[in-house]
Each structure stands twice: as C-alpha cells, then as structure tokens.
Amino acid sequence: MKIAIVKLSALGDIVHALVALQFIKSCLPDIQIDWIVEERFAGVLKNNPDIDHIYTVSLKSLKTNKAGIFQEIKTVRGYALNNYDLVIDAQGLIKSAVIAKLLGKRIAGFDAGSIREKAASWFYNVKIACAFDANTIDRNALVLSSPLGINITTEQILNKKPFLFFNNESQQIYDFLQKDRKNIVLVIGSTWESRNYPAEKFIKVARALQQNCLIVWGNEQERKKAEWMSLQSDAVKVMPKLDLNSLKALIARADLLIGNDTGPTHMAWALNKPSITIFGPTPVSRVYQTGINKVLKSASIVNPYKLNKQDYSIKEIDENEIIELARALLR
Numbered sequence: 001m002k003i004a005i006v007k008l009s010a011l012g013d014i015v016h017a018l019v020a021l022q023f024i025k026s027c028l029p030d031i032q033i034d035w036i037v038e039e040r041f042a043g044v045l046k047n048n049p050d051i052d053h054i055y056t057v058s059l060k061s062l063k064t065n066k067a068g069i070f071q072e073i074k075t076v077r078g079y080a081l082n083n084y085d086l087v088i089d090a091q092g093l094i095k096s097a098v099i100a101k102l103l104g105k106r107i108a109g110f111d112a113g114s115i116r117e118k119a120a121s122w123f124y125n126v127k128i129a130c131a132f133d134a135n136t137i138d139r140n141a142l143v144l145s146s147p148l149g150i151n152i153t154t155e156q157i158l159n160k161k162p163f164l165f166f167n168n169e170s171q172q173i174y175d176f177l178q179k180d181r182k183n184i185v186l187v188i189g190s191t192w193e194s195r196n197y198p199a200e201k202f203i204k205v206a207r208a209l210q211q212n213c214l215i216v217w218g219n220e221q222e223r224k225k226a227e228w229m230s231l232q233s234d235a236v237k238v239m240p241k242l243d244l245n246s247l248k249a250l251i252a253r254a255d256l257l258i259g260n261d262t263g264p265t266h267m268a269w270a271l272n273k274p275s276i277t278i279f280g281p282t283p284v285s286r287v288y289q290t291g292i293n294k295v296l297k298s299a300s301i302v303n304p305y306k307l308n309k310q311d312y313s314i315k316e317i318d319e320n321e322i323i324e325l326a327r328a329l330l331r
Helices: 011-018 021-027 039-044 059-063 066-082 094-103 118-123 136-148 154-158 199-209 220-232 244-253 263-270 319-330
Strands: 002-006 032-038 053-057 086-089 107-110 126-128 183-187 212-216 236-238 256-260 275-279 293-297
Touching: 002 066, 002 094, 011 039, 011 136, 011 263, 021 032, 021 136, 032 039, 032 066, 039 053, 039 244, 053 066, 059 066, 066 094, 086 094, 086 136, 094 107, 094 118, 107 118, 107 136, 126 136, 136 154, 183 199, 183 244, 183 263, 199 212, 199 220, 199 319, 212 220, 212 244, 220 236, 244 263, 256 263, 256 319, 263 275, 275 319, 293 319
Parallel strands: 002 032, 002 086, 032 053, 086 107, 107 126, 183 212, 183 256, 212 236, 256 275, 275 293
Antiparallel strands: none
8 A cells, every 4th residue: 555645744744643653554564655745854754654745745835936836737747756554644734735735535534623724625525623722743643544554542642652763863962962061952042032931031941950951943044042152151062954864863862952942852752752842822732741741831821722922921930940950850
C-alpha cells in the first residue's frame, strides 16, 4: 500500500503529526509513506526511517510570483504518478486539500466540523470527525491512522520513541556544548510577538540557573535580540545560524529546552528531551505534558477557535516559576 501525507507547514504542526508514523509502520510494516511538505520545512522530515520519500512544494513563493502556480501544479501532478492508494490531508486547508486532490482519487481528511477552512472537506472521500479544540497531537494521530484502520492510543504516544533524526550535522554545535555545566537551549522567538516571553525575563532565568544557556534564532530580529541578551549575562551564548538538521542535533544533545510555543520548542518533546513550553495567547492543548515535558500558561483564557494576537499576558508569567521548574527537571 502506498500513501501520501499532505502536511505542508508549520514546523510545530509537522512535528506533532510525525509521531504517528512509528505506530503506523509497526502495524503496517510494508506500507510506503511519502510526505508532501513546504520546501523550507523539509529538513525536519529528513533521515526519518518511517518516510520513504519527501516531496516538496513552494507555495509561499506564490505570494511574490503568482505565475509560479502552474509550475507547482505540474510538480504535484508529477508526484501523482506514484499512483497512491490513499492521500491523507492532515493540514485541513483549502490549499492542502487541492494538493491532495491532484495527488490521488481516494482522499482522507477532517470533516467540515473539525477544521477551520470547512470547504476543504469537500475534497475528501473519507472524513474524520475530531473536535477542533482537542489536543493537537491527538488530532494529527487520528487523521493519519483512522483511514488506515489503526487506533493510536494516548499510552502509545506517551511511550513513543524519539522520532526526529539527523545526520552530518554542523560540527559548530559541539564548540558550544559544555561538559561541566548543563546545556540549556533557549527558544526566544515565534511567529507572533505576543507569544514571546520577554527577553529580560529569559536573562533572569539564565542568571539564576548559572548553566550553559544557548539561544537559537531564526531571523535577523531574533538574532539581534539574542546578541543583546548575551551581553547581559555570561551564562548566555548565541548559537550560529542552524539549519533544521543541526537544530535537531543540538536539541538532542541538550539537557533542557526552555521556549515559547513554537516549532523548535516542540522538537524537544519529539526527541524525548526535558522541556518547558511557555504559553500566552495559545492553548496548552497543543502539546502533551509528561514527566519531563512541562508547560507554564499565563492567566488569560484562550479561545482556540479565535486566537487573540493582542493577548500579551505571557509577559506576566513569573520567571521564578520557570527557574523552579527548570531546577527540578535538571535534577
């Protein structure tokens, strides 16, 4: 059996979907699993033994090059020559549903009551019902496994094997890791400013812990913030620009990750590494909490159906809560 999974973005969403593959493969060892993804996120999928082929699209480039749509359609139709028995749209957007439609005839995805862009469900033959505000990881596991007749349980996910893989990572990361102190990765950025824990409070956390705190960053604004933070404390160092392969390697070598609700933070959970995820305007139902993966949420009430980008309550989380939790996890 050959299936194609359409999960284009974003980084954290892809990570949360990837967990299902190890259980699908254990039930159906001969299944071929291909994955269609936005080119800039392909690195998170690479080296995964449960994925047979990774195919990329560049839909983001269409914002500045509308004529590129024809090349993208041609590219996806080329992927369709693999003659998939089933295509699963795990994204639930109109654009991902169109890609799924171009890839094959039998298409599975969420029903209209389970996704934000309800029209996407019109493209599916097999429709999966799951509350939109349910746990994000559970939703991904359900939409990927149910069409295959597989049931992935909470217990299985809690006992998962690490599922991010890397190879030939940048050797630079080992110049920053220390043996005599704990290595803590700090994820200081995200897609919205209101999701970012204040840099000043991150510094207080680093000063209190007095370990080896390594800041990762994804754009120039985050780099400048990281450089400023490193000037405030000797416990803070700025990592060089890392691709996704080397980022996976760094997190796999870390003793703890502390970060905002964003993709690199969720990679710690995927690698079974201790983590603290700091939430403000987004729901904690996006993650699994475990003995080593903890969350801290501000006092604001979040409507998962309509997120408030003006909710800056994350700033109100006391850094001492993070410090106390970090010390417990490091022990």
